[in-house]
Amino acid sequence: MSYVLEIKNLTKKFGNFTAVDSVSFNVEDGGFFSILGGSGCGKTTLLRMISGFEEETAGELLIRGESMKGIPPEKRPVNIVFQNLALFPMMNVEKNVAFGLQRQRLPKSEVQSRVEEMLERVGLVGFEKKKVTELSGGQRQRVAIARSLVLKPEILLLDEPLGALDRKLREHMKVELKVLQKEIGTTFIYITHDQSEALVMSDTVAVMNQGQFEQIDTPKKLYKNPKTSFVAGFVGESNEFNISSYVNGELVTVNGCKLNKPDLDFQPKKLFIRPEAFILNPSADLSGIERIDMQVEAILFDGSNTKISTTINQGHEEVLISLPQNAQFEDLREGDDIQVGVHRDDLKCYKV
Amino acid sequence: MMKKPRGTFYLLITPVLLWLLALIVIPHMDLMYRSLRFETDDGLWVFSLNNYLAFFEDQIYWLTFVKTALYSIFVTILAFVVTFPVAFFLTKVIGKKYSSFMTLLLLIPIWIGELVTVYGWMILLRDNGVINSFLMKLRLIDAPIEMLFTNFSMTIGLLYISMLFMIVPMMSALDSMDDSLIEAASDLGASKWTIFRQIVIPYTTPGIVSGGIIVFMLVIGDYVAPNILGGKSSLWFTEQIYNKFLASFNWNEGAAFGFLLLLLSSFIVWVALKLSGQKLDKVGS
Structure with a gap:
């Protein structure tokens, strides 16, 4: 089995505070992997280390078997969908999606065709020239995902992107994200504090608490056989x-x-x-x-x-x-x- | 339904309208009126464009006019170049606690007043001043460098008195920008330069333009810094206007010159707004 992401004893300390405490896990290629935990459990720090915005204090992080030590975010084969989406307000939908491709200095025609293809995939055809501020919450979400996926990253990191949506739309986006991930086949690493999001979408869920993983399992096993009392109390009602x-x-x-x-x-x-x-x-x-x-x-x-x-x-x-x-x-x-x-x-x- | 409180409305708006009328509209109309009045050789007052013609007839006037415009644009650009890193540092790099203290420090020259700060620069820049003595002590130079009463010292003075008005609107624009925009651009493969050019600058353009307009207006209409630091060689258009009013007592030509300055600065601001794709209402807010 090939792993797209291997993490060995990864640790991050801020002064005396250990945000991520010697975490080790592997993510299989093409899966939907969620990290579930309450606020302050270290999941965002972990995500920021994978994307390269935080440097690890100790441990190893390999993507497709290659060490990511000292490699800046712009050089890593991972892309991130931010919690607040961070769409560029000064650009329209098309330019937002094309931004990453243009940085790779690809020929114009290729940029154009890949942007079109991606917008079709996320169902945003006809919105190319719209300002991102004119879109609805769900559409903005899709622009943010398209903007990252168009670069064909090895891993797409998602930092609670559904948090700001209202409940109905969130339920809808959960299904949409899961279907999209299956269609495209890119590995998704999704962090959330919402156990329902994690259970519905993921192939594998890691429950995180105080900088450590309590259990890594399929959603079903996690629910049926929680290994620790934290997991039993955190996942589902009990x-x-x-x-x-x-x-x-x-x-x-x-x-x-x-x-x-x-x-x-x-x-x-x-x-x-x-x-x-x-x-x-x-x-x-x-x-x-x-x-x-x-x-x-x-x-x-x-x-x-x-x-x-x-x-x-x-x-x-x-x-x-x-x-x-x-x-x-x-x-x-x-x-x-x-x-x-x-x-x-x-x-x-x-x-x- | 909301009732229309007509009486109260007029009561509240009257001071503003009076202000606009008495202190802005009427004086400018008077200025325009005077600029169009001309005394003929027979001692008769007539309407004429002769006051404006005087501007074009003597080349010192319009040379000064062009120089003032170009230097004002130059100082505005310089103010942006000098203050942008500071604004970025204060809003994005250091914490809120230090940033408000340091912003307060930036305000100090304004409290002291323009005249005093300009004299301060004289002490720094003159032949036996702080900078020259220091350089000579280090034996980097043998004779003092002539800095005071040049275009250089004038530029420094104008920059120093106007800088703050660039920093404040730029800081508020940068402050409202979410850091995740920078991170997102970096994550998508953008270099620092691309992030600066394509994300930060476009985002802060309204702040830059509104700061730029204030700085430009302050600089083009300034009298103290060009007069004291610029000396005889550095003519500024406000000095020409001053001379018309108070040296040759030709109020009519002075009024015409003042009007020309108003037109010039409005025109340059208009061009700047067009070039940056900004609208005045957006920049003003």
Whole structure:
């Protein structure tokens, strides 16, 4: 397998602060790779090191097997789509897209034909002479992507470019970006704090926290089998429980809930259960599940995403449970007692 | 629906209109009127273009006129060349904290006043002045270089008093430019020179042009620096006007000359706006 990007023990320090802490990973050719993390986790610094705007304190960065040490941004075979897009306001759409090609001193006819081809690809034919300030958010987005992709980079870096769009358009652009990436086949490295963006678009997602990668996996595995408690809490919704004791395969949570979880080879501290992992009123003959009695506190209607907020043993911690939107639970009311079941596999336990 | 507060509106606009009328429109009309009045040999006052003809008849007048125009353009360009790196440094390189302090430092010469700063330059530039003494002490030169009362000293003086008016609009234009534009251009393969020429300069053009207009107007209409630092060899058109009014007491020719200066500077500003593709309303904002 060839890697388009190899990163070995890459570190960046700003004074005493370590923004990126000895990160190593490889990106496969032609994939959609996302780096997911909260603000200040170091993802932007990492991206800026790949693009060449920041110099690494230590470690190695190879693109197509070649070391990028000391190579300035304008000489690297990567291009970046900035968070605010950074379109040149003094140029029209066509000139924005042609800017990079003109820097390579290509003949005019080639510049012209490549710009046309790229504008057709992103669906901006007829907008060539428009000022970038006259375009809508989605169109500006496409100009920014076209401006980078027209240079045929080895890697396209995207720095949360969907952040400024409204929700509807963002949902639409997610799909559009994924389709575009598959069509063109360029490797995309996408950084975001929005887990939904990362999960929907990516082939591989790296979850970043405090300058380090917590887990690199496919979106599905990341969601189903989070390796660390940070990932479990950060990716998707999850109910978090603190564990007070674990003796003879029995977990006792701080709010007094007793659950059987045999065969853990460590002393667990935290337990995570996804809202959709709960089975409401499980039938008595269902095996392999743990049963918990709860009280309904509130019903949080949100269409297909409706949840109920419950408590265990009149405690204070709320537990969110997904409520299937069929008629079965329509008569559920606040204050009701219910029994829920969870498969033992869905009890995710972590050391810290 | 919004009510039209007519009474209040006129109350608020009246001071401005009075100001414009009393201090700008009427004086200029008077200036124009005087410039067209001519006393014949018989002592009769008639309307004539003779005052304007006087300008073309004596070549010293229009030579000074052309020289003043060219030097004003030159000083304006020089002001841009000298201040652009400073404006760029203050807005894009160093932090906000230092930048506001340093901008304050730049303001100091304005507070001191033009006359004092110009005398300051005399102390620096004269034969036994700071610069010459220093160079001679270093044994780089044997005899003092004649700097004062030349076109050189005049240019320095004009540049020094007008520089700030170039820096401020340019800084505000640069300040509003997102740094990511520079990074994006660099990422797309542009060299530093290309970024400067194709991104930074076009982006800051409105600031440069509005700064340029102010500097140009200040310089072409300045009297103190050319008079004190330029000496006898460096004639400036304002000095000709001054002489007409106060040396030969020919107010009518003086008025004509003043009017010509107004036309000249307006024309040059108009050409500059055309060349830079800017509109006056955009530059003014």
